[in-house]
Amino acid sequence: MRVACVDIGSTWTKAALVDVLSGELLATAQAPTTLGDVVRGVLAATAGFADAPVIACSSAGGGLRLAVVGYEELISAEAGHRAALTAGARVVHVAAGVVDGAALAALQAAEPDVVLLVGGTDGGEASVLRANAATLAGAERSVPVVLAGNVAVRDEVARMLRDGGLPVREADNVLPDIGLLTPESARAAIREVFLEHVIGGDRLSTDPRLRQWVRAVTPDAVLEGVTVLARVLADERVSVVVLDVGGATTDVYCVPEPDAEQASLGREAVGVPARRRTVEGDLGVSWSVDALRAAAAAEGLPVPGEDSLDLGGTAATIALRRHLRAEAGYGPGGASARGAGLVVLSGGVFRHAAPEAVDRVVARLAADTGGAGSVVAATPVLVDRRYALAPIGLLAAEHPDTATALARDLLSAR
Numbered sequence: 001m002r003v004a005c006v007d008i009g010s011t012w013t014k015a016a017l018v019d020v021l022s023g024e025l026l027a028t029a030q031a032p033t034t035l036g037d038v039v040r041g042v043l044a045a046t047a048g049f050a051d052a053p054v055i056a057c058s059s060a061g062g063g064l065r066l067a068v069v070g071y072e073e074l075i076s077a078e079a080g081h082r083a084a085l086t087a088g089a090r091v092v093h094v095a096a097g098v099v100d101g102a103a104l105a106a107l108q109a110a111e112p113d114v115v116l117l118v119g120g121t122d123g124g125e126a127s128v129l130r131a132n133a134a135t136l137a138g139a140e141r142s143v144p145v146v147l148a149g150n151v152a153v154r155d156e157v158a159r160m161l162r163d164g165g166l167p168v169r170e171a172d173n174v175l176p177d178i179g180l181l182t183p184e185s186a187r188a189a190i191r192e193v194f195l196e197h198v199i200g201g202d203r204l205s206t207d208p209r210l211r212q213w214v215r216a217v218t219p220d221a222v223l224e225g226v227t228v229l230a231r232v233l234a235d236e237r238v239s240v241v242v243l244d245v246g247g248a249t250t251d252v253y254c255v256p257e258p259d260a261e262q263a264s265l266g267r268e269a270v271g272v273p274a275r276r277r278t279v280e281g282d283l284g285v286s287w288s289v290d291a292l293r294a295a296a297a298a299e300g301l302p303v304p305g306e307d308s309l310d311l312g313g314t315a316a317t318i319a320l321r322r323h324l325r326a327e328a329g330y331g332p333g334g335a336s337a338r339g340a341g342l343v344v345l346s347g348g349v350f351r352h353a354a355p356e357a358v359d360r361v362v363a364r365l366a367a368d369t370g371g372a373g374s375v376v377a378a379t380p381v382l383v384d385r386r387y388a389l390a391p392i393g394l395l396a397a398e399h400p401d402t403a404t405a406l407a408r409d410l411l412s413a414r
Contacts, residue, residue: 002026003399004046005391007218008038008058008204011247011286012348015045016391017052023405028386033060039207055394059218059246060204064194067093067112069136071119071128071149079175080118080148083183089114089190089217090249090281098128099135108141114193115143116186117157120150122176133157137164144193148174148186169193191216215394219244219251222346223277224393225407228400229344230255232407238341241375242389243316245347247286250315251279252323254337276337278323283315285349292318299370312349313361321371338374342414346384358383382414 001021007014010033017027031044038060046054066089070077073096084091093110095103107115115136119129129149136145137160145161147154148171161168169192172185198204199214215221222244230240242253254276282291285308293303296314299321304310320337327337350358366377388410396403 002052004052006056007390013041013045056213057218057221064089065113083186126153146189221393225389226253241340242344245312248284250283250319285311324371
């Protein structure tokens with residue numbers, strides 16, 4: 001049985017033909033993403049795959065735009081923010097405390113596809129959650145809501161939102177107790193909203209086949225792929241960091257080696273997600289190139305010109321620096337990326353470049369004194385030249401043996 005695994009990106013639609021019985025990646029192809037009707041790009045990319053069934057992920061148009069509304073920025077809002085990142089969403093706005101008129105205007109200006117509404121530990125403070133639900137319910141623009149706050153008032157708050165005409169997905173509290181982060185339920189709900197309201201809507205295509213094909217937002221699929229990769233490396237006790245540079249965003253994934261991290265963290269590990277991801281919506285080599293150059297100047301780095309690999313290396317450097325800053329918020333767990341045993345470079349700028357050109361970029365990353373060097377220096381670096389991580393993630397749930405075989409094949413290039 002052959003399956004076409006497709007990643008619908010903001011610039012390119014990539015396809016991989018996989019034999020699910022042998023675990024072999026048979027062929028790859030790509031075509032320009034056709035925004036407005038992305039199905040045409042999928043059909044173009046898979047034209048040579050003899051009508052193999054399609055399963056897909058998508059980040060077209062910048063992916064899923066998510067806003068987080070929480071109780072207190074350093075507690076509930078931060079917990080919601082972390083849950084959103086592990087769900088493959090691009091967090092475009094975070095609001096904390098009671099949302100007044102000005103805060104609502106700022107939230108709406110961010111144009112989120114979905115709002116993650118959190119607040120209060122289970123059985124704890126509930127007034128802010130109620131107030132923010134009332135504000136969202138009374139707003140003119142209807143945005144789907146994932147409700148993942150205090151479960152003691154969940155039914156009441158969900159009813160309030162629905163009475164205001166808002167689509168609601170209920171999830172477990174992302175922070176049921178102080179220091180206990182449980183993002184998986186919210187993450188699943190965010191994925192459901194993505195499939196129903198973004199893929200199932202008309203923003204990307206009105207063709208019903210798109211809804212049948214798409215299983216996840218692309219960063220979510222890649223995170224699953226990185227997780228499979230880390231599982232294959234478990235016997236080697238190796239942590240994995242992936243730098244995925246795209247046209248619109250640059251994503252950093254970190255799957256720490258669990259036993260070593262738990263030993264170093266002890267009891268405090270309950271607040272640290274096992275898999276970490278950050279997305280930088282202003283770091284891309286085409287759609288976000290002007291913002292990338294501005295970010296380089298702000299970081300004190302040379303501003304890149306038109307060379308795509310130079311742009312990609314700059315995006316990877318800044319994204320990794322920011323990832324390390326974000327990880328510092330996890331306390332003792334913030335050193336996990338620095339303990340990586342393997343770094344994987346993904347994205348067209350690396351995949352299509354000559355090995356010696358990539359080596360020069362790796363040398364720049366390793367020499368960076370702003371943080372990236374602490375991860376890349378003296379660490380093996382692998383380029384995902386066949387763009388296997390997204391297919392591995394897409395196949396992980398239904399065809400785990402196939403996903404593992406693809407991961408082993410990717411690692412054979414070390």
